[in-house]
Amino acid sequence: MTKPNTRPLPQPTIGVLGGMSNQATGEYYRLLNDGLNRRLGGWDNGEIVIVSVNFGNIEHFVRNDAWDEAHRYLSGKVDALERAGTDVILCVSNTLHRVVEPIMAGRATPFIHIAAPTGEAIRRAGLSRIGLLGTMPTMRSDYLRNWLTERYGIEVLVPPPADMDVVDRIIFDELVRRDLRDSSKAEYLRIIDGLRAQGAEGVILGCTEIFLLVQQADRPEFPMFNTTELHAAAVVEFALERMR
Known part of the structure; x- marks a missing residue:
């Protein structure tokens, strides 16, 4: 793609709801930046905001089928991503999509489902x-x-x-x-x-x-x-x- 000559480079901010687990979150950060760099070239990569949750909380919710608790907890984290000015949000966990998809349903920020x-x-x-x-x-x-x-x-x-x-x-x-x-x-x-x-x-x-x-x-x-x-x-x- 042809990039604008202006700097800073205009680009959307990617919001990552992470920590589920930190291993997956690190891989997402690498894959997003590598993927953007391959297409943009030079030294360009992504503008990314990560809100990382405590995996101990996630493990508790998942093990105990505490999906309502997970909804309340993750709603606050999505709020934080939106306050940070993200233009798109992703969740790094297949399991937690059952919670995050309903959270995102009433919001204007685009959500890309895994x-x-x-x-x-x-x-x-x-x-x-x-x-x-x-x-x-x-x-x-x-x-x-x-x-x-x-x-x-x-x-x-x-x-x-x-x-x-x-x-x-x-x-x-x-x-x-x-x-x-x-x-x-x-x-x-x-x-x-x-x-x-x-x-x-x-x-x-x-x-x-x-x-x-x-x-x-x-x-x-x-x-x-x-x-x-x-x-x-x-x-x-x-x-x-x-x-x-």
């Missing part, structure tokens, strides 16, 4: 039956599955209960601390292979830390949809569109 670029990528790939890995609420709840089914016609498969427990435990006990273990990677790949055996045509890495452990290169022939990268790329495109 499932939208994921659904679009699956549709472009011509797939319709997809496995899902994520936290226990993400896998058990109808929220994300219905979101993808209603908007993109995607059938979503989840692992059996015992494997859900494994996926969730590794996220909370290891990945949010960036504790990356070969044994856990092997477990994830076993579970992914099980979803494929159920008829899945690909798998959604539906927690924003999973790609730290498992990547497309681990199963080159089986499509993996990395929600973190897809989401960040969609926000980059939004920001660049606003600059044209």
Whole structure:
């Protein structure tokens, strides 16, 4: 794209509702800046505001199905992002979208939902039956599955209960601390292979830390949809569109 000659460079401010976890938040910051720099060139990257929550609070809300408490807590954090003058808001957690989407519904600030670029990528790939890995609420709840089914016609498969427990435990006990273990990677790949055996045509890495452990290169022939990268790329495109 052709950039204006004026400085400072006019560009939208990206608001990141982060801390869910700090590992995912750091990856979003890197992906947003790298993506913008690749397109803008030189030394240019993003103008980003991060409001980072206490993950201990998030863990409590998620473990106890305390979604009303989460709504009140995160509403205040979104208020802070809007007071900071953000032009678009994203949430770094698949799980917490069930709370943040209703918070954003009555606000003027654009919100880019993590499932939208994921659904679009699956549709472009011509797939319709997809496995899902994520936290226990993400896998058990109808929220994300219905979101993808209603908007993109995607059938979503989840692992059996015992494997859900494994996926969730590794996220909370290891990945949010960036504790990356070969044994856990092997477990994830076993579970992914099980979803494929159920008829899945690909798998959604539906927690924003999973790609730290498992990547497309681990199963080159089986499509993996990395929600973190897809989401960040969609926000980059939004920001660049606003600059044209």
